[in-house]
Amino acid sequence: MKKRKKEQEECGTHHWIPLLGSDKKKTVPTSLFTCLGCGDLKVGTQTIKISRYRLDMGELPINSVAGIKLMNPPSADNSASGxxxxxxVDTNDQGIxxxxxxASNGNLSTASATSNATSPCVALAVDAGAGAKRILLHGVLRADAWNWTIGPGDSGLIYVSTATGALxxxxxxxxxxxIQPIGWALSADAMYFAPSILYLTHV
Ligand SMILES: [Zn+2]
Known part of the structure; x- marks a missing residue:
């Protein structure tokens, strides 16, 4: 048997062996594997992996020391995570x-900051057009057509525009x-969408 690793020490190359079970008095390998070097566990080959400090589900780790990563950040134009x-969606001519x-019928339409008859913004369109569409309630959206300014204070904040369906x-x-801050710029092309429930109406 290989030498046991210290707590949180990564194993260079795992040496997986199947754990054994018994079936009709015969000993058979199961689909649960353990590493002889570090003691990590995995089920099958591409499923759930458990180490002594981390639970991996595919590429999404739940890590006891670094928090929970629920989604990968959007890596493509016009995509969202969250x-x-x-x-x-009743109307959306402006797209993603x-x-x-x-609206009062319970459906969504493009917001405008012109008055509170078309506000507050509660979601961002993840799909273009009208119908049964995906909407982002909270998270990150990337659109390369954007050109946000990032920075402290008011400079990085994003509001609903008085132009319908625009930010x-x-x-x-x-x-x-x-006046409703709905998020802030993470970069020129990405925003963190966390719409404020509080909004002001300009006098
Ligand atoms: Zn290992």
Missing amino acids: LIITAT GAPLYM SQVQPSGTDEV
């Missing part, structure tokens, strides 16, 4: 990334216009 559901508000980094300033 809390995504499917809902009925458009801010959506909930802006400039606070609306007209009478009755809605």
Whole structure:
């Protein structure tokens, strides 16, 4: 048997052996494997892996010391990660990334900061067009058409625009216009969407 590894020490090359079970009085290998070097466990070859400090489900680790990584960040243009559901979208001519508000019929439509009749924004469109569409309730969206400014204070914040279905980094300033921060720029092309439930109506 190989020498046992210290706690949290990574194993260079695992030496997997199947754990044994018994079936009709015969000893048979099971699909549960353990590493002789470090003691990690895995089920099958591509499924769930358990070490003494980490639980891996595919590429998504639940790590006892570094938190829980639920989703990979979006790596492609016009993609999102986070809390995504499917809902009925009545209007969306602006496409992916458009801010959506909930109308009195319970469906979503493109938001505008012109007044609180078309606000607050509760979701971002993950799909283009109308119908049963994916919407982002909370998370990260990447759209390479964006060109956000990042920075502290008001500079990195993103608001609903007075142009229907658009976002802006400039606070609306007209009478009755809605000021609702809905997230902040992570980079020129990505925003963290965490819409404020509190919004102000400009006097
Ligand atoms: Zn190992």
